[in-house]
Amino acid sequence: MQYEMQSSEVKQIRRRQVIRTGTTVEQMVRAIADMIVTGVMHPGERLDELSLAVRFDVSRTPVREALRELGAMGLVDREPNRSAVVANVTEAYLHSMFEAMSELEAICARLAAERMTVDERHALELEHRASARLVHANAQEDYAAHNTEFHTRLYRGAHNDHIYEMVTQTRARLAPFRRAQFRLPGRLAKSYDEHDVIVTAIMRGDSAAASQAAFSHVAIVSDASIVFASDKAE
């Protein structure tokens, strides 16, 4: 499908028709979502329409549409005649999202083990092998990028568009909480090893093993991330 390249060239995006409405509203949705998701704005913080309008130098109409969309995405809460507020992702809900992520990832791994084409398997393995270098260099940023790519390949490999959508959305919402995990000492190497188990299972077509490995991999990431989330909350 079509979930690449976020912010840089709006015109280009529109031309390529990659993202549906490359309009002002879409830009605002992404900008505001970013602020929420990166912690620039805190849960409960009000998003009043006029301020946003002034800030983005547009009228209130597109702001309202953006807020409505953010509401549908679950990033802000709305009630009639009240300001939209940054959604309070409670720790309990966060936990449920990480758990869901484990389950979804396990499904993807299982289906990928069954359905990936030869080319896809090959590409996954190459991607994985290439990242070994990054582990040795302790290149956290680059490894994070690789990590995203690796998981995306897994999701695609399941050959199910709706599952891909769900897992991608969930992943996006968890992004801010997952971000810091690679700073934990030794996490890079462990992540690589965990990936290795998944890749091996998929190459063998062993869906049960792939599923199991993916599940625990994400569970480990979750634990690491929730620690971070709690830190952040203080």
Next chain:
Amino acid sequence: MQYEMQSSEVKQIRRRQVIRTGTTVEQMVRAIADMIVTGVMHPGERLDELSLAVRFDVSRTPVREALRELGAMGLVDREPNRSAVVANVTEAYLHSMFEAMSELEAICARLAAERMTVDERHALELEHRASARLVHANAQEDYAAHNTEFHTRLYRGAHNDHIYEMVTQTRARLAPFRRAQFRLPGRLAKSYDEHDVIVTAIMRGDSAAASQAAFSHVAIVSDASIVFASDKAE
């Protein structure tokens, strides 16, 4: 149709707080979603803002907001400077949604078998037993209502809010295609039997069996429904 009477009812709806934003926009979202989902409007059909505004006797502003929300729900497709059109859920995507539904339902059943409280198990069993009567009476409408309730209990029983959200959304999008299955001869009784296997497994706390049973149950529904969808397409 029923597009008068709004303004008089608005207060009441808002007061009951049953529905989040009981505003004009929300009512329109539901009304339009209904029309799409019940097949009154067909995929590809245009939803131009002015016509809708006239039809609902409002200005274009709330119509635009409603359309944006419907877009976020996946019920309509939107491109810049073009009318929103009723989303064409391709057969391939439909298939992926049904498959996802099976997987999600299997997860819910497994988690429910592990996590449901005694009260929840009891309520599920009661709900299920009560529906036997509807099967004998061949009360399709009532059974459909029961069916929804039954599955909702299952989803809640998993005790995971995010999974609940995903499964509910997916289910909502599949609703129009699932609707007709109970008209197939003997489907009611079969559905009851399948539910029975699930309930029994959950009461035993046998998560593997519950998961397996739920998976096949939904797979069967999917097959029945896709037949219907193909028919409808002609």
Next chain:
DNA sequence: AGATTGCAATCTGCATACAGTTTACGCGCT
């Protein structure tokens, strides 16, 4: 006749204006 370009009607995107609702502050009363 068929194709192509230009124009007009139509429609969306956004801004602005207005109406209704909520919130907050201050004044008067107890």
Next chain:
DNA sequence: AGCGCGTAAACTGTATGCAGATTGCAATCT
């Protein structure tokens, strides 16, 4: 001093107007 109540300010909900984009049609040219 504390408690209400009323009023005004702030903000959301909706309508309307204008500018730019798109589409279909028609007239002209090949």
